[in-house]
Amino acid sequence: MKRLIKLFKNKADEREKQEFMRVERIAFWVMFYVTTIAFIVQLVLPGYEPRHIAGEIIVLLVGCVVAIVGYIRKGLWSPRVKMSVKSNLLFSLAAGVILAGIAVLRLVLSDVPAAQGGQSLFAIVVLIQFAFTFALTFGLLTICAALVKRRKAKLEAEAEDTD
Amino acid sequence: MRNIKLKLARVERDLSQEQLAALVGVTRQTIGMIEAGNYNPSLNLCLGICRALGKTLNDLFWEETDETADKTV
Numbered sequence: 001m002k003r004l005i006k007l008f009k010n011k012a013d014e015r016e017k018q019e020f021m022r023v024e025r026i027a028f029w030v031m032f033y034v035t036t037i038a039f040i041v042q043l044v045l046p047g048y049e050p051r052h053i054a055g056e057i058i059v060l061l062v063g064c065v066v067a068i069v070g071y072i073r074k075g076l077w078s079p080r081v082k083m084s085v086k087s088n089l090l091f092s093l094a095a096g097v098i099l100a101g102i103a104v105l106r107l108v109l110s111d112v113p114a115a116q117g118g119q120s121l122f123a124i125v126v127l128i129q130f131a132f133t134f135a136l137t138f139g140l141l142t143i144c145a146a147l148v149k150r151r152k153a154k155l156e157a158e159a160e161d162t163d
Numbered sequence: 164m165r166n167i168k169l170k171l172a173r174v175e176r177d178l179s180q181e182q183l184a185a186l187v188g189v190t191r192q193t194i195g196m197i198e199a200g201n202y203n204p205s206l207n208l209c210l211g212i213c214r215a216l217g218k219t220l221n222d223l224f225w226e227e228t229d230e231t232a233d234k235t236v
Contacts, residue, residue: 015193015202
């Protein structure tokens with residue numbers, strides 16, 4: 001067992017570890033975006049069935065959950081966007097618009113009943129898609145922001161000089 | 164910025180990059196990159212290099228600027 005542990009022990013020095021992390025970070029984001037694009041393309045194409053994209057959904061969900069849990073544990077939000085209700089609203093709006101756009105494409109390209117049900121039904125489906133995505137995204141972002149805030153405060157309190 | 168002080172200290176001790184790397188527990192490439200100014204080592208690694216070469220952090224990693232040079236006069 002000790003030999004096995006020694007065999008797989010991380011032998012990289014600090015620079016190499018940083019380089020590995022840099023390469024792996026790029027690989028993660030490439031995988032994330034390519035999987036997301038593949039997921040959307042399959043969703044939009046005619047003849048779509050949920051089982052066709054089950055693999056992509058599982059991979060994306062697991063990856064996202066691992067990343068989100070990691071960010072929360074370390075008290076990290078975004079490196080570029082400041083935590084605020086305004087930014088949460090903006091990102092939720094963007095998510096809603098993107099998902100509504102995908103719903104429009106799906107309805108236009110496929111033979112689902114809503115596409116044949118007239119413009120009003122079409123609009124209702126898209127509106128529901130938008131509202132549901134917006135509310136879900138905003139709710140999740142608000143919960144995550146609160147968790148990150150709480151964790152950050154705890155980490156800061158632990159790091160405070162007690163002398 | 165190239166770290167000439169580190170290179171001089173290493174040569175003074177008659178050590179190759181590979182020997183210093185082995186003493187500190189990093190790769191030769193890492194030492195080469197620190198000397199060439201292409202990698203900023205952590206404080207722990209700086210201390211390890213200082214110990215291996217018998218120098219202080221000031222001797223190897225402190226850059227004298229005009230401002231700091233004035234203060235020391």
